[in-house]
Amino acid sequence: MSRIITRRGLVTGAAVGAGTLLAGCDRLGQNETFRSILFKGEDIHRGLQRALTDRGALAPQFTEAQMSPIFRENGTRNPNTDAYNAHVANRFADWRLKVGGLVDRPLDLSLAQLRSMPARTQITRHDCVEGWSAIGKWHGPMLGTVLKAVGVRRSARYVVFHCADLYRGTPYYESIDMIDAFHPQTILAWAMNGHPLSVGHGAPVRLRVERQLGYKHAKYVMRIDAVESLAGIGLGKGGYWEDNVDYDWYAGI
Ligand SMILES: Nc1nc2c(c(=O)[nH]1)N[C@H]1C(S)=C(S)[C@@H](COP(=O)(O)O)O[C@H]1N2
Ligand SMILES: [Mo]
Numbered sequence: 001m002s003r004i005i006t007r008r009g010l011v012t013g014a015a016v017g018a019g020t021l022l023a024g025c026d027r028l029g030q031n032e033t034f035r036s037i038l039f040k041g042e043d044i045h046r047g048l049q050r051a052l053t054d055r056g057a058l059a060p061q062f063t064e065a066q067m068s069p070i071f072r073e074n075g076t077r078n079p080n081t082d083a084y085n086a087h088v089a090n091r092f093a094d095w096r097l098k099v100g101g102l103v104d105r106p107l108d109l110s111l112a113q114l115r116s117m118p119a120r121t122q123i124t125r126h127d128c129v130e131g132w133s134a135i136g137k138w139h140g141p142m143l144g145t146v147l148k149a150v151g152v153r154r155s156a157r158y159v160v161f162h163c164a165d166l167y168r169g170t171p172y173y174e175s176i177d178m179i180d181a182f183h184p185q186t187i188l189a190w191a192m193n194g195h196p197l198s199v200g201h202g203a204p205v206r207l208r209v210e211r212q213l214g215y216k217h218a219k220y221v222m223r224i225d226a227v228e229s230l231a232g233i234g235l236g237k238g239g240y241w242e243d244n245v246d247y248d249w250y251a252g253i
Pocket of ligand 2: 074131214215
C-alpha cells in the first residue's frame with residue numbers, strides 16, 4: 001500500500017483491507033456495540049491507519065545497560081534569548097506550553113501540569129542525519145494525551161511545534177502528521193536519563209517522535225498548533241531543515 005500522508009488519503013488507501021475486515025458488516029451492523037466501536041470517530045480512523053500501514057510499529061527500545069554514556073547536544077544548545085534566559089532563571093515557573101490551532105479547547109499548560117500528567121518512559125536510539133546516534137531514556141506524557149485533552153478537530157492534519165530558539169537567526173519549528181502525533185512513543189519529554197531535561201537537550205520540554213530522524217525532535221517547545229496545512233508556516237515545507245536545507249519532511253527510520 002502506498003504511504004499516503006493525508007488522513008483522508010490514508011482512509012481511502014485502507015479501504016481495500018478494511019473491506020475484507022468488515023465483510024458481513026450488514027449483519028454485524030445490527031449490533032449496536034460493534035457499530036459504536038466501528039464508528040467511534042477519530043480514534044478508530046487512527047487505529048485503522050496504524051493497523052494497515054507500518055507507521056504504527058514501535059521503534060526499538062533498549063535496556064538501561066545499553067544507554068549511551070555520552071549523549072551529544074546538537075543544533076541549538078541554548079536558545080539564549082532574554083525570554084528564554086528569564087525562564088531558566090526562575091526554573092520555568094512562569095513558562096507555559098500553548099496548545100491551540102484547530103482544537104476545541106485550547107490549553108496553556110504549566111510545567112507542573114505537564115509533569116502531573118500520566119507519562120511514559122522509553123529508552124530509544126536517537127539517529128541524527130549527520131551520522132551519529134545515541135541511546136537515551138525519555139520521560140513525559142504522550143502527545144496524544146495532550147491532543148485528546150484539547151480536542152483536535154477533524155480538519156487538522158498536522159501538528160506544528162514552535163520552539164524558543166532561533167537557529168542561525170531563524171525560528172526553529174517542526175511538524176508531524178496525525179499518525180505520528182498519536183503514535184504511543186510520541187511524547188513531550190520533560191526528563192532525560194532520569195533528570196529534568198537540561199538546557200542543552202531542550203528544556204523544559206522537547207518532542208520525541210521515535211520513528212523519525214533527530215531533526216524532527218523539536219527541542220524548547222513553546223507552542224503546539226494543530227493545522228490543516230503547512231503553507232504559511234515558515235517557508236511552508238513543515239520545518240526549519242525542510243525549509244532551509246531541503247531535508248525530507250517525513251524522516252522515517
Ligand atoms: N529547537 C530545536 N530543536 C532541535 C534542534 C535545534 O537546533 N533546535 N536540532 C535538532 C537536531 S538536528 C537533532 S539531532 C536533535 C538533537 O537533540 P539533542 O541536542 O538532545 O542531542 O535536536 C533536534 N531538535
Ligand atoms: Mo540532527
